[in-house]
Amino acid sequence: MKVLIGDTVVLKQQAGNPIGIVTRRNGNTLTVRLPWQDNTLERVSRSDVEPLAVGMADARKRQAKFSNSLSLAGQSSLADLVKAFGYATDVKMQRSSLGNVVRQLERAGLDVKPTTGSWDRYAPFVLGLKNALLDPSEIEEDEADEEEAPEPGLPSSFALPQPFWPSALGLSQEREVAFLRALTAAEPILALLYLPDSRSAADWLQATWEGLMGWAYRSAQRFIRTPSGGEPPSAAVVRGPPTLLHGYLRPSVLASEGSRLQDAPRTLNLVALRRDADAPVDQQRLLSTWPGPVFEFDATAISSEGTPVSRLLLMVGGKPEKATDAIVAELSPLKLVLWSREACAHGSAQAMNSWGETLKRAPFSRFKGGNESATALSLKARLAQWVGLRSPDAELEFEHRREEVLDEDGTTQEVTRTDLHVEELGSFEVETLLGSGPMEAFYHRKIFSRRKAGESFSLVVPSEALLWAGPFLADIAHHLGEDGAVLVPVAGTAFAKLEPRPLTESASEVKDPEEARRESTIEPVERDVDRLPGLADVAGYTAVKQRIQRDIIWPERRGTLLRNVSRASGILFFGPPGCGKSLLARAIAGELEQEVRLLSPSDLRGPYVGWGNLMIREQFDWVVEQEKRMLVLDELDAVARSRRNGQMHSDEKADVNELLVQLDRAGRLRRIIVGTTNFLGALDEAVIRSGRFGRYVPVPPPDLDEAIEIVSYYLKRLGRGGQPVFVPSFAELHDILGPLFLGNRRSQRFFSGSDLEAAVTEAYLRCAQRDTPMDTLDPDEAPVRLTREELASALEGGPRSVSAHSIRRFLKETQRHCGAALAEILAQRFDAKE
Numbered sequence: 001m002k003v004l005i006g007d008t009v010v011l012k013q014q015a016g017n018p019i020g021i022v023t024r025r026n027g028n029t030l031t032v033r034l035p036w037q038d039n040t041l042e043r044v045s046r047s048d049v050e051p052l053a054v055g056m057a058d059a060r061k062r063q064a065k066f067s068n069s070l071s072l073a074g075q076s077s078l079a080d081l082v083k084a085f086g087y088a089t090d091v092k093m094q095r096s097s098l099g100n101v102v103r104q105l106e107r108a109g110l111d112v113k114p115t116t117g118s119w120d121r122y123a124p125f126v127l128g129l130k131n132a133l134l135d136p137s138e139i140e141e142d143e144a145d146e147e148e149a150p151e152p153g154l155p156s157s158f159a160l161p162q163p164f165w166p167s168a169l170g171l172s173q174e175r176e177v178a179f180l181r182a183l184t185a186a187e188p189i190l191a192l193l194y195l196p197d198s199r200s201a202a203d204w205l206q207a208t209w210e211g212l213m214g215w216a217y218r219s220a221q222r223f224i225r226t227p228s229g230g231e232p233p234s235a236a237v238v239r240g241p242p243t244l245l246h247g248y249l250r251p252s253v254l255a256s257e258g259s260r261l262q263d264a265p266r267t268l269n270l271v272a273l274r275r276d277a278d279a280p281v282d283q284q285r286l287l288s289t290w291p292g293p294v295f296e297f298d299a300t301a302i303s304s305e306g307t308p309v310s311r312l313l314l315m316v317g318g319k320p321e322k323a324t325d326a327i328v329a330e331l332s333p334l335k336l337v338l339w340s341r342e343a344c345a346h347g348s349a350q351a352m353n354s355w356g357e358t359l360k361r362a363p364f365s366r367f368k369g370g371n372e373s374a375t376a377l378s379l380k381a382r383l384a385q386w387v388g389l390r391s392p393d394a395e396l397e398f399e400h401r402r403e404e405v406l407d408e409d410g411t412t413q414e415v416t417r418t419d420l421h422v423e424e425l426g427s428f429e430v431e432t433l434l435g436s437g438p439m440e441a442f443y444h445r446k447i448f449s450r451r452k453a454g455e456s457f458s459l460v461v462p463s464e465a466l467l468w469a470g471p472f473l474a475d476i477a478h479h480l481g482e483d484g485a486v487l488v489p490v491a492g493t494a495f496a497k498l499e500p501r502p503l504t505e506s507a508s509e510v511k512d513p514e515e516a517r518r519e520s521t522i523e524p525v526e527r528d529v530d531r532l533p534g535l536a537d538v539a540g541y542t543a544v545k546q547r548i549q550r551d552i553i554w555p556e557r558r559g560t561l562l563r564n565v566s567r568a569s570g571i572l573f574f575g576p577p578g579c580g581k582s583l584l585a586r587a588i589a590g591e592l593e594q595e596v597r598l599l600s601p602s603d604l605r606g607p608y609v610g611w612g613n614l615m616i617r618e619q620f621d622w623v624v625e626q627e628k629r630m631l632v633l634d635e636l637d638a639v640a641r642s643r644r645n646g647q648m649h650s651d652e653k654a655d656v657n658e659l660l661v662q663l664d665r666a667g668r669l670r671r672i673i674v675g676t677t678n679f680l681g682a683l684d685e686a687v688i689r690s691g692r693f694g695r696y697v698p699v700p701p702p703d704l705d706e707a708i709e710i711v712s713y714y715l716k717r718l719g720r721g722g723q724p725v726f727v728p729s730f731a732e733l734h735d736i737l738g739p740l741f742l743g744n745r746r747s748q749r750f751f752s753g754s755d756l757e758a759a760v761t762e763a764y765l766r767c768a769q770r771d772t773p774m775d776t777l778d779p780d781e782a783p784v785r786l787t788r789e790e791l792a793s794a795l796e797g798g799p800r801s802v803s804a805h806s807i808r809r810f811l812k813e814t815q816r817h818c819g820a821a822l823a824e825i826l827a828q829r830f831d832a833k834e
Helices: 052-061 078-084 095-107 173-183 199-221 283-289 307-316 333-353 355-361 374-390 439-448 465-483 542-557 581-592 611-625 650-668 704-721 730-747 753-771 788-797 804-818 820-830
Strands: 008-011 019-026 029-034 040-045 049-051 073-077 110-114 124-129 156-158 189-194 236-240 267-273 294-298 396-406 412-422 426-430 457-460 484-489 495-498 570-574 595-599 629-633 672-677 693-698
Touching: 008 029, 008 052, 019 040, 049 052, 052 095, 052 110, 052 124, 073 078, 078 095, 078 124, 095 110, 173 199, 173 294, 173 465, 189 199, 199 236, 199 267, 199 333, 199 465, 307 333, 307 465, 374 396, 374 426, 374 484, 439 457, 439 465, 457 465, 465 484, 465 495, 542 581, 542 693, 570 581, 570 650, 581 595, 581 629, 581 672, 595 611, 611 629, 611 650, 650 672, 693 804, 704 730, 704 753, 730 788, 753 788, 804 820
Parallel strands: 156 495, 189 267, 189 294, 236 267, 426 457, 457 484, 570 672, 570 693, 595 629, 629 672
Antiparallel strands: 008 019, 008 049, 019 029, 029 040, 073 124, 110 124, 396 412, 412 426, 484 495
16 A cells, blocks of 8 residues: 555554654655654654554454454444544544545545444444455555556546636636736736635635745746846745735835835735725726736635636646546645645656666666756656656657758758657657746747657646646647647656647737736626715705805816915814714715725824824825825814813824824815814814814704605615515605604704614614524515514614704804804704794
């Protein structure tokens, strides 16, 4: 029985015959981990160990007792069996450990059957003999298992998985060839991965994407042609969070020591983000100014759990025969990335271990060509070994030269060097794809110029080239036809043949990255969160919207007319909490079609002294850099509170001073700065003076008509997902809210807009739970009837966030900053008289 990595072996030459788990294999030398000796590592010879599964098979065949602590006939549990193989058996016993043990026993000719029919850790088990059990002593050590390596002979065939791995991870198929070309170019690449909401997919997706992208990019960068004798270009891979995007256009002084996007040549930047939550406001500007190609992987709809990726990694690791649905479904793509990288390195070293036997069997005068790398020599050694096994009597001619061309004097010139020529098998060209680019030159110089008509021609490439050149290699196989092949090394001493597949017509017409860069083919689905709201999208607040139209929108749209009129650019929304001040501020940006940044106090404050000044300056640098930009400073009182406060720190006072300077700077350039606050009286007087925040917009709680409009808006929104929802009519809403508002006036506690939204949500949840039982097959299709009674109950029992104290303060601030007439009109909303 062949010993594989992960197998449990018995050390025959040591006292007590301890067990070890194989962690590495190098020829006839094994590295084993001794689980009962503090997991120490020890190197032993293959001849000094015996697979534990073989010992169990021998005992079961002789019907002998295996040990005093483990019964093979139903007296011991599966946990005891796993423990005997050196794996942990506590409550968290991994399913993979049991699976590894079962596979070892099956390879030794045993069937593992739990007597209870369940694979529970406490279930007793019985080992049964397979019908065709071979005597382990009759299995030669060097005999390759059929599953592990195909027999030497004609190469087996495999096809690249469809879709190819970039498309399987969310890249548009129209961009796939451009992406593969960009991997072999010198331009900096920016790659964005939009993560799905599914936690199960996101767990493996980001790490697998980063691992594949980095591996493929570094391999592809070595394809760039370098001057003779020069060093291959070094490629850099930058991985980071979405904050790298935020800081690229104007790198933060505070983050100068941290990781940043790299736009130097031969760099790959990988950023994973959620489209709605993490994408920066100015992402489109970043994409338009990035000096290289940008590729967006939209993984939000991935449902294949990485099946095409796993298949390709098994091919790269030398196991194309394992790329079946049954096997792939049980494998983690992330673990396969790590395994396949190690398998590639192990396969390369394995060929050189047998080089002496190849020289002894088939001596030849020349082997190494000029400037050949260790990878090329390893491939040639492996190829010689395989050809020798296929045709033991064949003569190997390395560095074969044909005399085919006559010069002007009639002298024959030596042309077309071939790495290996075998009379009966044809020519073999070994290409590591190092320094061979660009791809068009590789097609001509390395393949078709060296192919002789009527002779079999095989291109031999390392398996990791499938990652970034797979479609091109399949296209080469297509053009070589029946007399040619593209060979890739697989497990053991065999080679596999890549099935031909031509590049599609549209793909072959894709331009170079220089011409195709910065063009995203992902069609974003327009959603409410993808665009800024306008005033028409804000339900209720009729008087407030009219004031905004008159005092803000009209003057801004007529900037030429009012060019010589002095006016403050700052706009201040104030009022009780939960009444829509931030939403109305964003609606201004939507009406004026401006870029907007919604800043919270944490965006303008830092943990260390002096950071607040820098962060405030950076945000205002952004807004003054270009026209059609505005800032919304939410909860302004947390950043610009009065400096007369005796307990205020000097650094906080410095932040207010910096804010004053920047407000003046933005005002001179006529940029719009919007502030929102619940406590207008807490602001520093210098901040709210005329010339800085000179326009005030009071935002009161909604009156009855506005509340009906707001509730109606939230009810209509419930049916946007396609599920049928039946809601009360407009007249019924008036009958529900009318008495409630009369009661609110008497108690002097009032609804805010957020209170109304919370009541609608509560009523909907109650009705949805009632109308869609737990056993409903398709809950998305079941209609929900939100009744008048449930809505009235939710509103009656819901919160009323605006207190009488808040109203008195609001009216006082309105009178001070907006005039007594407006304050009197607003006061009528809260009058207790019917």
